Amino acid sequence: MEPSLARYIWLHTKKQQAWILMIVLLSMIPYFISFDLPKLIVNGPIQGKGFGQPGATQPFMRLHYDLPFIGEVQFFSGFQLDRTATLFALSTVFLLLVVINGLFKLYINTYKGRLGERMLRRIRYDLVDRVLRFPPTYFKRVKSAEVATMVKDEVEPLGGFIGDAFVQPVLLGGQALTAMLFIVVQNFWLGMIAAVIVVIQIVLIPRMRRRLIVLGRERQLTARALSGRVGEIVDGIGAVHVHDTSNYERADIAARLGLIFKIRFDLYQWKFMVKFLNNFLAQVTPFLFYMIGGYLALQGRLDVGQLVAVISAYKDLPGPMKELIDWDQARQDVQVKYQQVVEQFTVEDLIEPRIGALTIDNPAPMTEPLSAINLSMADDGGAMLLDRISLQVKPGETVALVSTATGGAEALAEAFARLNWPDSGRIASGANDLLGLPEAVTGRRMSYASSDVFLFQASLRDNLLYGLKHAPLRSVSYDGAAAEQHRWNVHEARRSGNPDIDIRSDWIDYASAGATGPHDLFEAVRRVLDAVLLSRDILDLGLRSSADLTRHTELARRIVELRGALRTRMEHEGLSGLVVPFEPGAYNKEATIGQNLLFGAAAGSELADKALAANPYFASVLRQAGLDRTLYEMGMEIADQTIELFADLPPDHQFFQQLAFMSAEEIPAYETLLQRLKNRPYEAVSENDRAMIVTLSFAYIEPRHRFGLLSDELMSKIVAARNRFYENLPPELQNAIERYDPAKYIAAATVMDNVLFGRVGNNHPDAPDRIRSIVYDILEELGLYGELLDVGLDFNVGAGGRRLTAGQRQKLDVARALLKRPDFLILNRPLSALDQRVQDKVLRNVLEEARCDGHSPAIVWVVTNPVMGMMFDRVIVFDSGQLVEDGTHETLLAGKGIFKELLS
Amino acid sequence: MLLKDEVGTLQRVPLFSGIEPTKLKLLAFTSDRVSYSSGQILFRQGDEGDAAYVILSGTADILVDSDSGPIKVAELVPNSIVGEIAILCNSNRTATVRAASPLEALRIRKDHFLRLMNEFPEMTIEILRVLADRLSHTTADLIDARSAK
Structure with a gap:
C-alpha cells in the first residue's frame, strides 16, 4: 500500500480536492461582501449619509465598473430608493448573504464529510481485501482482534481528516499570509517582529510535537495489543477457568491499562504544554507591538494611526495560525496511525488478485492427476514435516494416508488444500502449479475438511451452503424504493473503490450440488447429512426450536393432521397414557398451574415467567375468579415446604436441579419474606409480596x-379463570399470548410442543425418548420429515460453532465438503472427535455418497486408524516425513513394513 | 400417594430407617415418581446403572439371563429397594427387573444417591450391613450348593 497518507489521499481524491478548493474560494466572495455590508447599512440609511435632503433617493443595485482604457461602464442604473426603503433593501441583502454563506458552509462541510467517509470506506475495504490475500503463514503470527481493531478503530480518525487534508492548509495559510502582508505594509519593522515570532512558532512547535508523535505511536500499539489480549481472553476463557488463571489475566490487563494510562497522561501533559507555549508566543507579539511600537511612537518615529492599524490587523493572525498548527498536528497524528496500519498490512508474498478474482462461470473439471513433486514442508520452527516426497493421486482414485505420529500426512493434506505453502518442491495439477491456479478452480473442484473446523456464527443451513457461495449467480431484481437504494449502493461502492457485487443475490451454486434450484437443493442436503449421520441431531434441534412460520408453512398447515396421527399412533401402541393432551375445557394435571391458567404460549415479555403474577390484568382475573387468595395460600405452603426441604443445603447441591419453584439464590429472600408474611392477614400483604408468593404456585x-x-374444585376454578382471561383480554396483551387451540399452530412454542399439544407424564422416565421416535416416524409417514430437518437447519451454531458439539462440527464440515461434489476430496482426520465405530460408518457412507450419480472423485483421506485403509483403493504410509510404503491394502498387508506394524 | 406418604414408605425401607424424616422428604422430593404397568421393564441386565428404585406399591420380578432364557431369581415387594448395586460399583445391571403387577416406584438418581451416602454415614453403614448380610447368605448358598454335589 501507499506508505504516505498524503499521496494516498491525493491519488484517490485529487479531482474532488480541487473542486472543493474552488468552492471554498468561491464562497469567499459573499463572505467578504457580508463583511462590508454592515458598514454600508450603518453609514447609509442609519446615519443618513447621502440622504441629506428629505425625500432624497440613492440607487440600489447599480452595477458599474471602472474598466481600464474604456472608463466607467454602467451595466444597470439601479432602483432609486429612499432612506427607509434602502435600509430594508440592504438589510434584506444582509439576510440573503447570511443564507448564502450558510448554504456554502453546509455544502462544503457535507462534501468534505462525504469525501472523508468515502476514503474511510476505501481504506477499510483495501485493508480487508489484503487480509483476504495474506499468505497462510501470516495468520500464525497475528491476533485476530488486533487486525479487527486496526480496520475498525485505527483508521477511523482518517475519515475526519481527509476532507481537510488540502483545503485547510491552503485556506488558513492564505488567511495568515494576508494578515501578515497587511502588517508588513503598515510598518515593515513591526511586520518583521510578527514574522520572527511566527517563524519561531513554525520551527519550535513541530519540534516539540515530535515527542507527541512518538507517544501517539506507543498509544496506538499498546491499545492494539490490549484488544488482542482481550480477544485472547474471550477465545481462551475455558483455559483461564480450568487453570485458575483469571487473576493472572486480571494482573496482565491491569498492567497494560497502567501502561496505556501512563502514555496517555504523558501525551496529555505534552499536548497542553505545547498549547501553553503556542498561546504564549501568540500573545507575546502584541506585547512587543505595544512596547516597541509604543516606544517608537513616543520617539515620533511611528504614527499612532499605523500602530493601531497593525495591532488590529494582528488580531486576524493568531486565529488562522493556531488552526494551521492544529491541522498540522492532526496531519501528523493520522499519518502516524496510517503508517502503523500500513506497516502491519504490508506483507511479502501477498496472494495475487487474479487468484481470488470473481469468476461467474464454473471452471472445467480437474481431470489431471494431482501430484506432489519433491515436496518439502516445514513447520514454523523449521522442523521438517515432509522431506522431498513425490507422489501422484489420479482422478477417481481413493487413497488413504496412514501416518505415524510424526509421519506428516496432515502436512501433505494441508499442502493439497493450499493451507500451507511448500518450502521447496511443488504441488501440481497436471502440469500447472497448484498455487498458480485461481481459487475459482481449487475452491470449486476441490474440497477439504479437517478436524479443525471453523463455522461462522450463522444458521446451520448457512454454514452448510457456505461452500457453494462462490459468485453471485442470480441477481435480484429490485423495484421502487429498493431499486433506488440499490442504484445508490452501486454508485457509492464504485466511488469508494469497493466492488459492487450484490450480497443479496442468490450465491448458491445449485448445479455443483447436483440440484437445479432452491426447490431440489434440499434433497442433496439431506443426502449428505444422512451420509455423515448428522440428520438425527438436526431433527432433534428442529424439534426443540420454534419454527419460522414464514418459511415452514407446511408444518403449520398440517399441524392438526399431525396431532391426530400422533394421537392415533399412541393409542394404537397402548401408550396414550404417556401424554396428557391440552383440552380447552379441562385441567391438564401434567402441566403447571401457570400453564393451566394461561393455556397458551407467551410471545412477549409481558406474560412470561416471573412477570405473569405481577401483570395487573392477570392479577385482576385471578381476583374475579376467586383464585387470588387460594393461590397465595398455596404459594405460602410451597414456600414453607421448599424452605424446610432446602434451607440447609449448600447452594451448589445437585438437588437444586430438581427445584422448579425458586433458584438456590432466591431461597434467603423467600425465607425472610415467609417470616414476614407468616401471620399477616391476606388483606395486609402488599401487591408485590403477593405476586412473589403467587408466582411459586404457578410452577x-x-x-x-x-x-x-x-x-377438583381448584382445578375447575382454574379452567374458569382461563376462559375469563381470554374473554376480556385487553388489546395491548393480544400479541403477548398465543392461546392453545387444537386446530392451530402455536408460533411461540417449539415444534415438539406443537406436535404433542400436551404434556408428557412425569412418571414415565423413558417417555420422552419413546415419544420422540414415534414423532419421527409420523413425520416421515406424512412427508414432513424434510420440513422438520429444515427447521433444524435454522439453528444458529453460535460463535465459532460452539453451540454444536465437536463431533457435530466435524460432521458438518465433511457434509459441506461433500455437498460441492468436487473432483478431489481432501479429508484430513476429519472425524477425530467421533469414536471409531461412528468414524467407520461415516467413512463408508461418504465413500458411497461421493460416488453417487456416476461421480468418481479422487478421495484423499488422512485416516485416524490404519484399519480404515482397507476401504480404499490405495494406501500410502508416512513415517518421519518420508513416504515409506505405497500400494493396495492387500500388498501392504502381505509385506513386513510399517503398515503391518501399525496394524498389529 | 403424596410426598408425606412416600416418606412413610421410605422409613419402612431398612436402608433409610436411620435417616431423619426431613431428609427422607428431601430425597423423595428430588426423586422421580414413576409408574409401570404389568410386564414393563424397569431396567435390563447389562444396562448402565443410573438409578435405584424403591418399590412403593405392586411387585416386580428379578430375572437373570441364562442359556435357557431368563430365570426368575427373586421377587420384589413394596418397601424394598433395587438397583443400588450397579450404582455403588459403577457396574452394569446384574439382573433385569420387570413389573409383575402395576407398579409404583420412586426412582433415585445415581448422583443423588451417592450424595446422600456422603452426607449420612448411618445410611452408608446400613448399606454395608445389608450388603454384608447378602454376602453371607450367598456364601451359605454356595456352601450348600458345593456340599450338595
Missing part, C-alpha cells in the same frame, strides 16, 4: 411435586 405440578395441594 406447581401435582404428580411431580406431590404436596397434595390440588383439589
Whole structure:
C-alpha cells in the first residue's frame, strides 16, 4: 500500500480536492461582501449619509465598473430608493448573504464529510481485501482482534481528516499570509517582529510535537495489543477457568491499562504544554507591538494611526495560525496511525488478485492427476514435516494416508488444500502449479475438511451452503424504493473503490450440488447429512426450536393432521397414557398451574415467567375468579415446604436441579419474606409480596411435586379463570399470548410442543425418548420429515460453532465438503472427535455418497486408524516425513513394513 | 400417594430407617415418581446403572439371563429397594427387573444417591450391613450348593 497518507489521499481524491478548493474560494466572495455590508447599512440609511435632503433617493443595485482604457461602464442604473426603503433593501441583502454563506458552509462541510467517509470506506475495504490475500503463514503470527481493531478503530480518525487534508492548509495559510502582508505594509519593522515570532512558532512547535508523535505511536500499539489480549481472553476463557488463571489475566490487563494510562497522561501533559507555549508566543507579539511600537511612537518615529492599524490587523493572525498548527498536528497524528496500519498490512508474498478474482462461470473439471513433486514442508520452527516426497493421486482414485505420529500426512493434506505453502518442491495439477491456479478452480473442484473446523456464527443451513457461495449467480431484481437504494449502493461502492457485487443475490451454486434450484437443493442436503449421520441431531434441534412460520408453512398447515396421527399412533401402541393432551375445557394435571391458567404460549415479555403474577390484568382475573387468595395460600405452603426441604443445603447441591419453584439464590429472600408474611392477614400483604408468593404456585405440578395441594374444585376454578382471561383480554396483551387451540399452530412454542399439544407424564422416565421416535416416524409417514430437518437447519451454531458439539462440527464440515461434489476430496482426520465405530460408518457412507450419480472423485483421506485403509483403493504410509510404503491394502498387508506394524 | 406418604414408605425401607424424616422428604422430593404397568421393564441386565428404585406399591420380578432364557431369581415387594448395586460399583445391571403387577416406584438418581451416602454415614453403614448380610447368605448358598454335589 501507499506508505504516505498524503499521496494516498491525493491519488484517490485529487479531482474532488480541487473542486472543493474552488468552492471554498468561491464562497469567499459573499463572505467578504457580508463583511462590508454592515458598514454600508450603518453609514447609509442609519446615519443618513447621502440622504441629506428629505425625500432624497440613492440607487440600489447599480452595477458599474471602472474598466481600464474604456472608463466607467454602467451595466444597470439601479432602483432609486429612499432612506427607509434602502435600509430594508440592504438589510434584506444582509439576510440573503447570511443564507448564502450558510448554504456554502453546509455544502462544503457535507462534501468534505462525504469525501472523508468515502476514503474511510476505501481504506477499510483495501485493508480487508489484503487480509483476504495474506499468505497462510501470516495468520500464525497475528491476533485476530488486533487486525479487527486496526480496520475498525485505527483508521477511523482518517475519515475526519481527509476532507481537510488540502483545503485547510491552503485556506488558513492564505488567511495568515494576508494578515501578515497587511502588517508588513503598515510598518515593515513591526511586520518583521510578527514574522520572527511566527517563524519561531513554525520551527519550535513541530519540534516539540515530535515527542507527541512518538507517544501517539506507543498509544496506538499498546491499545492494539490490549484488544488482542482481550480477544485472547474471550477465545481462551475455558483455559483461564480450568487453570485458575483469571487473576493472572486480571494482573496482565491491569498492567497494560497502567501502561496505556501512563502514555496517555504523558501525551496529555505534552499536548497542553505545547498549547501553553503556542498561546504564549501568540500573545507575546502584541506585547512587543505595544512596547516597541509604543516606544517608537513616543520617539515620533511611528504614527499612532499605523500602530493601531497593525495591532488590529494582528488580531486576524493568531486565529488562522493556531488552526494551521492544529491541522498540522492532526496531519501528523493520522499519518502516524496510517503508517502503523500500513506497516502491519504490508506483507511479502501477498496472494495475487487474479487468484481470488470473481469468476461467474464454473471452471472445467480437474481431470489431471494431482501430484506432489519433491515436496518439502516445514513447520514454523523449521522442523521438517515432509522431506522431498513425490507422489501422484489420479482422478477417481481413493487413497488413504496412514501416518505415524510424526509421519506428516496432515502436512501433505494441508499442502493439497493450499493451507500451507511448500518450502521447496511443488504441488501440481497436471502440469500447472497448484498455487498458480485461481481459487475459482481449487475452491470449486476441490474440497477439504479437517478436524479443525471453523463455522461462522450463522444458521446451520448457512454454514452448510457456505461452500457453494462462490459468485453471485442470480441477481435480484429490485423495484421502487429498493431499486433506488440499490442504484445508490452501486454508485457509492464504485466511488469508494469497493466492488459492487450484490450480497443479496442468490450465491448458491445449485448445479455443483447436483440440484437445479432452491426447490431440489434440499434433497442433496439431506443426502449428505444422512451420509455423515448428522440428520438425527438436526431433527432433534428442529424439534426443540420454534419454527419460522414464514418459511415452514407446511408444518403449520398440517399441524392438526399431525396431532391426530400422533394421537392415533399412541393409542394404537397402548401408550396414550404417556401424554396428557391440552383440552380447552379441562385441567391438564401434567402441566403447571401457570400453564393451566394461561393455556397458551407467551410471545412477549409481558406474560412470561416471573412477570405473569405481577401483570395487573392477570392479577385482576385471578381476583374475579376467586383464585387470588387460594393461590397465595398455596404459594405460602410451597414456600414453607421448599424452605424446610432446602434451607440447609449448600447452594451448589445437585438437588437444586430438581427445584422448579425458586433458584438456590432466591431461597434467603423467600425465607425472610415467609417470616414476614407468616401471620399477616391476606388483606395486609402488599401487591408485590403477593405476586412473589403467587408466582411459586404457578410452577406447581401435582404428580411431580406431590404436596397434595390440588383439589377438583381448584382445578375447575382454574379452567374458569382461563376462559375469563381470554374473554376480556385487553388489546395491548393480544400479541403477548398465543392461546392453545387444537386446530392451530402455536408460533411461540417449539415444534415438539406443537406436535404433542400436551404434556408428557412425569412418571414415565423413558417417555420422552419413546415419544420422540414415534414423532419421527409420523413425520416421515406424512412427508414432513424434510420440513422438520429444515427447521433444524435454522439453528444458529453460535460463535465459532460452539453451540454444536465437536463431533457435530466435524460432521458438518465433511457434509459441506461433500455437498460441492468436487473432483478431489481432501479429508484430513476429519472425524477425530467421533469414536471409531461412528468414524467407520461415516467413512463408508461418504465413500458411497461421493460416488453417487456416476461421480468418481479422487478421495484423499488422512485416516485416524490404519484399519480404515482397507476401504480404499490405495494406501500410502508416512513415517518421519518420508513416504515409506505405497500400494493396495492387500500388498501392504502381505509385506513386513510399517503398515503391518501399525496394524498389529 | 403424596410426598408425606412416600416418606412413610421410605422409613419402612431398612436402608433409610436411620435417616431423619426431613431428609427422607428431601430425597423423595428430588426423586422421580414413576409408574409401570404389568410386564414393563424397569431396567435390563447389562444396562448402565443410573438409578435405584424403591418399590412403593405392586411387585416386580428379578430375572437373570441364562442359556435357557431368563430365570426368575427373586421377587420384589413394596418397601424394598433395587438397583443400588450397579450404582455403588459403577457396574452394569446384574439382573433385569420387570413389573409383575402395576407398579409404583420412586426412582433415585445415581448422583443423588451417592450424595446422600456422603452426607449420612448411618445410611452408608446400613448399606454395608445389608450388603454384608447378602454376602453371607450367598456364601451359605454356595456352601450348600458345593456340599450338595
